[in-house]
Amino acid sequence: MKKVFRQNEIYVFFIMVVLAIVITSINRYFFTLENFLDLLRGHSFEGILAIGFFIVLLSGGIDVSFTAVAVVGMYLGVLTVVKTGINNIWLAIAVACLVGLILGAINAVFIGVFKIPTLITTLGTLTAFQGGLLSYLQITKQTVISNPPQSIINFGKAVLFRIERPDGKILELSIYGLIFAAVAIITWLILKYTTLGRSIKAMGGNMEAARRAGFNILGTQFFIYCYVGMLAGLAGLMLGSYLRYVDALYLVGNELTIIAAVVLGGASIMGGRGSIIGTVLGVSVITIINTSLVLMKIPSYFQQAVIGMIIVVSVSITAYRQKVRERQVRVLDVD
Amino acid sequence: MIYKNKKVLSLLIFTVLAFILMSILEPSIFLTLRNFQSMTIQIPEFGLLAVGIMVCMLTGGIDLSIVANANLSAIVAAIILTKFAGAESSAGQIMTYAIIILAIITALLVGALCGFINGLLVTQLSITPILATLGTMGLFGGLGLIITKGIGITGFPEQFLIIGTAHPFKVPLVLFIFLAIVLILSFILNRTLFGFNVYMIGANQIAAKFSGININNVLIRVYMTSGIMAGLAAILMIARVNSARSGYAATFLLPAVLVCVLGGINPNGGFGNLTGIVLALSLLQMLQSGFNILGASSFFKNVIWGAMLLIVMVITYFGDRFSKRNIEKRPLKVEKG
Numbered sequence: 001m002k003k004v005f006r007q008n009e010i011y012v013f014f015i016m017v018v019l020a021i022v023i024t025s026i027n028r029y030f031f032t033l034e035n036f037l038d039l040l041r042g043h044s045f046e047g048i049l050a051i052g053f054f055i056v057l058l059s060g061g062i063d064v065s066f067t068a069v070a071v072v073g074m075y076l077g078v079l080t081v082v083k084t085g086i087n088n089i090w091l092a093i094a095v096a097c098l099v100g101l102i103l104g105a106i107n108a109v110f111i112g113v114f115k116i117p118t119l120i121t122t123l124g125t126l127t128a129f130q131g132g133l134l135s136y137l138q139i140t141k142q143t144v145i146s147n148p149p150q151s152i153i154n155f156g157k158a159v160l161f162r163i164e165r166p167d168g169k170i171l172e173l174s175i176y177g178l179i180f181a182a183v184a185i186i187t188w189l190i191l192k193y194t195t196l197g198r199s200i201k202a203m204g205g206n207m208e209a210a211r212r213a214g215f216n217i218l219g220t221q222f223f224i225y226c227y228v229g230m231l232a233g234l235a236g237l238m239l240g241s242y243l244r245y246v247d248a249l250y251l252v253g254n255e256l257t258i259i260a261a262v263v264l265g266g267a268s269i270m271g272g273r274g275s276i277i278g279t280v281l282g283v284s285v286i287t288i289i290n291t292s293l294v295l296m297k298i299p300s301y302f303q304q305a306v307i308g309m310i311i312v313v314s315v316s317i318t319a320y321r322q323k324v325r326e327r328q329v330r331v332l333d334v335d
Numbered sequence: 336m337i338y339k340n341k342k343v344l345s346l347l348i349f350t351v352l353a354f355i356l357m358s359i360l361e362p363s364i365f366l367t368l369r370n371f372q373s374m375t376i377q378i379p380e381f382g383l384l385a386v387g388i389m390v391c392m393l394t395g396g397i398d399l400s401i402v403a404n405a406n407l408s409a410i411v412a413a414i415i416l417t418k419f420a421g422a423e424s425s426a427g428q429i430m431t432y433a434i435i436i437l438a439i440i441t442a443l444l445v446g447a448l449c450g451f452i453n454g455l456l457v458t459q460l461s462i463t464p465i466l467a468t469l470g471t472m473g474l475f476g477g478l479g480l481i482i483t484k485g486i487g488i489t490g491f492p493e494q495f496l497i498i499g500t501a502h503p504f505k506v507p508l509v510l511f512i513f514l515a516i517v518l519i520l521s522f523i524l525n526r527t528l529f530g531f532n533v534y535m536i537g538a539n540q541i542a543a544k545f546s547g548i549n550i551n552n553v554l555i556r557v558y559m560t561s562g563i564m565a566g567l568a569a570i571l572m573i574a575r576v577n578s579a580r581s582g583y584a585a586t587f588l589l590p591a592v593l594v595c596v597l598g599g600i601n602p603n604g605g606f607g608n609l610t611g612i613v614l615a616l617s618l619l620q621m622l623q624s625g626f627n628i629l630g631a632s633s634f635f636k637n638v639i640w641g642a643m644l645l646i647v648m649v650i651t652y653f654g655d656r657f658s659k660r661n662i663e664k665r666p667l668k669v670e671k672g
Contacts, residue, residue: 062465116648117602119397119465123589124644131637138634253585256473269466301485305477311470312456319462 008266008318012281019288027295033171041174042242043287045070045235047280048183050261052228052235054279055187057262059224060204060271061118065107066232066258067251068129073100073233074240075133075248081149089151096233103129104229105222112221130252137248145246156241176238183231188276196223204271260311261286268318286310343599343611345650349643350618357625364628372507374624379513380571381587382616385594386520387564389612390557392595393524394537395604396457396464398561401568402588403475404449406581409569410479412442413488413579420492435495443566449475450562454555479581487580491573499574509571516567520560521609533557537604593644594619619643 024031049066056063077096081087103125110121137143158175165171191197199220202210211217240246265282267274286307293303358366384401391398398404420434449471456467501508524530532553535543544550573579598615600607622643623636 110645110648114649114652116645116652120592120596120602120644120648123592124641124648126641127589127593127637128641128645131634131639131641134634135631135638256469259469260473263466269463299484301480302477304473304480308470308473308475308477311466311473312462315462315466315470316456316460319460323461 009275009278009281011317012265012278012285016281016285016288019285019292023288023292023296026297027292030292030295034169037171037173037177039287039291040177040180041172043283043291044174044176044180045238045242046258046261046287047180047283048231048235048238049258050265050279050283051183051187051276052231053258054262054265054267054274054276055191055200055224056118056228057267057269058191058204058271058274059200059220060207061111061224062269063107063118063122063225063228064255064259065103065122065126065129066228067253067255068126068133069100069103069229069232070236070239071248071251072103072129072133072236073097073229074236074250075137075145075246077233077237078145078148078152078240078246081151082145087149087151089155092152092155092237093234096237097230098233100229100231100233100236101226102229104225104227104232107229108222108225111225112218126252130248133248143248145240148240148244148246152237152241153244155237156244176242179234179238183234184276184280191276196220200224201272204268204273206272256311257286257290257307258283260307263311263318264314266318269315343608343614345647345654346597346599346611346614346618349647350614350621353618353621353625357621357628360625361628368505370624370628372502372505374620375510376507376575378616378620379507379509380568380575381591381594382513382612383516383564383568383571384587384591385598385612385616386517386609387561387568388591389595389598389600389607389609390520390524390533390560390564391464392537392600392602393533393604393607394554394557395540395602396554396557397468397592397602398450398453398558399465399468399588399592400449400453400472400475401468401561401565401591402585403472403479404446404562404565405569405572406579406583407449407475407479408442408445408566409573409579409583410482410488410581411445412438412569413491413573414482415441416491416495416573417488420495431492431494435492438495439570442569443563446562446564446566446569447559448562449565450559451555453562454558457558458551458554476581476585483579483581485581487578489578491577496574496577499571499577509575512567512571516564517609517613524609529553529556534605537601537606539605590619590640593640597644597647 020031029035049070052066053063073096076099077092080095081092084091107121107125110116110125111118134143155175159172160175160178161173163171191200195215199210199215199217202213202215203217203220207217236251239250261282262274262279263269263282264285265274265278265280267278267282289306289310290303293306294300364370384405387401388398415434415438420431453464453468453471456462456471457464460467462470498508503511524533532543532548535546535548536550536553540550569579572583576583594612594615595607596602597611597619598607598613599611619640622639626636626639627633
């Protein structure tokens, strides 16, 4: 039982419960199935981005370029469908994921082959990717696609099931929720049952030790960044199809929200520690806070400060517990 | 040593090349006093932010909150300026100057205070700088939003705006201010104990601790320095654009970090100096202005920045490998006696 309490995830779950209670007491609409399904539909893409970011963090790195990758993937995916006239959602998905994969591979080359620190690399690629997309679009004078093809719109509307309640309310479980769940489960399986997953955690724990233990560092890094890229492309497409409006200026600049979610969920910035459950919980908490401020009649410009505060507090708690743990182990660590 | 010199050298070469390239392509526009003035007016604000981040990077950390810090300081200063000496107010000459000085000092204080908070988080709570400053970035930015409710503050007194528009000897005043700061900081970093400690902590924190350096003390001062840079940048910013808004210059953060790394600062700490930063700033500014003149999209400069950063890092990688190979070939000098 004690082990359960020491897990970070329990605390996050606790926070979520407390939040739910507080918000519901102010505005009963929060605790309705309708609201939850709505949140799931609108924010699953963030969940997917968070899972991607989590993998990178787990391996001891940081990838801030995922928003740019998502936007580029989204835009090129939809653009392909528009330009070729093939009104097939799978084409868009394939293109978005492929673009994400390639951009991720670019990251991997700089990080894995040229050993450039991950933050620096991804800062550079973030700037370059978005800049590249925008300059290319400026040539065509069009930075938005306001009428995406029907297949894209249908993707946005797709639902798993639909319930019509007698009072006229319609409950729909969007397909986004399914995709999010699938990504979470697949990633969890990879982390838990494959050597790849183990090497990711090993790299995050101690890169040099992982290298000497024989893990394929370069291969793993390629996998990680290509995987993140692919997920980002997919998430971007989801966002674009949900909003039925594709704008090249989406997402970039909002990395903080995703990073906050992952960190809140217990993933250590140093790597090697964290869980999918934690990440999912973290995303839920951040989403709840972001959307419920409005329900609680708190002006939207408080949002940023609240998120910042959350990061500071949650990271402080984690760091403090780390310090306490370290003090209990009296071993002099000579590097 | 090798690291520092190689980077700076290749930077210098790139800068000169860029200058020559731009001069050849559009001499009539590029080589004018006007262009020089417009280029150098943008360097100081951005440069101060880069310098602030640089000092943190030297200790192996980073300050992602510096732009939000600058915005917050700008907003507070702006409130003082407009409340007591705004365009419509009836304050006399002396009063106006007093208010201006008050606003400037306040901006610096707010910057230093925010930096102090960063320092506390990093030292007392042992939060890694990336996360700590990520959080404070949201916090400071959010505070700025709450105070201004998203609306910009405008209407500063004429006497204050002179800071942004004055051109003594045809050179922008802000450039002089920036160069003065660079000289002061260079002195601090290279010739004082504090500066020495900064480099030592960056090079090897554990060794520094065992050498008796008070890590917490130095780190807090480092982040406060970054905060003061933010405050200074704030003053220059609002003097130039005559308004203060939350979220302004948000796009400056990434390029500022880029400039630091481009300028030869090792992100793991311990190496790098201001010469590199100044060179990197000049290089990027020239490329930006040059591309503007050539009519390239303003977003294209982002591609160039990102690409430049990656290119320089790759060159450094090869440079390091090359010099390591050379070291192995050099015969060992054995001292007799």
